[in-house]
Amino acid sequence: MLGRLPGSSNQALVVLVHHVELTEPFHAVYKATAAERPLFDFPPGTLARREVAAFLVSEAMGWQLVPPTAHRDGPFGEGMVQQWIHPDPEADVVAMVLGADERLRRMAVFDAIVNNTDRKGGHLLPVPGGHVFGVDHGVTFSTVPKLRTVLWGWMNERLDTEEIAGVERVLTALDGNLGAELRTLLARPEVTATRRRAAALLKRGRFPRPGRNWPAVPWPAF
């Protein structure tokens, strides 16, 4: 264990992972379930598994939006461990969000599928080379529509061919391995709702619009 992430509401820790198959250790984030702050709108003790589920959906889409994330036992008990991303110090996330940078489109598609209720600017990590990772997916997969995000730059616009293909890949995966894996991490209705969201997104073929019954933008936004 190296230290705590200041400001983390779930006592996220930075750790060094020594993996038997690797010669060098690597940095990671470790969020123990025991340290989760209870929320009014998510069952207690479920956030770490939601983060793993979000990683699996990202993998199924084929876009590597979420850094490798696993459910593991750790010094403070079971929780999630996620590879540490070293963001590009030159990148300007605020400008990317406000300018509706094309590189964030896929994240918006992903968020619509996982029903992300906390896509803040600080949860977008651009790395050297141009790729953008997303982190902090503990409050996802609710059965209730509650998309809350800073990524509204393409609302109601048509999904492009590659984005449609990504949604189709998730739907196919949900009917196979991904569906089975998600059922070990989420409640069954949450997996069903995920499939429904992906199918609806594909049918409509457009980026979502803000809902009426839920604040559409997180606070603070960045």
Ligand SMILES: Nc1ncnc2c1ncn2[C@@H]1O[C@H](COP(=O)(O)OP(=O)(O)O)[C@@H](O)[C@H]1O
């Ligand atoms: N995998 C990661 N790589 C690099 N930085 C991260 C990673 N995960 C989180 N962070 C940083 O730590 C901050 C706090 O982590 P976050 O996941 O938001 O914790 P919490 O669950 O408490 O909200 C994030 O806003 C981000 O800046």
Ligand SMILES: [Mg+2]
């Ligand atoms: Mg956070």
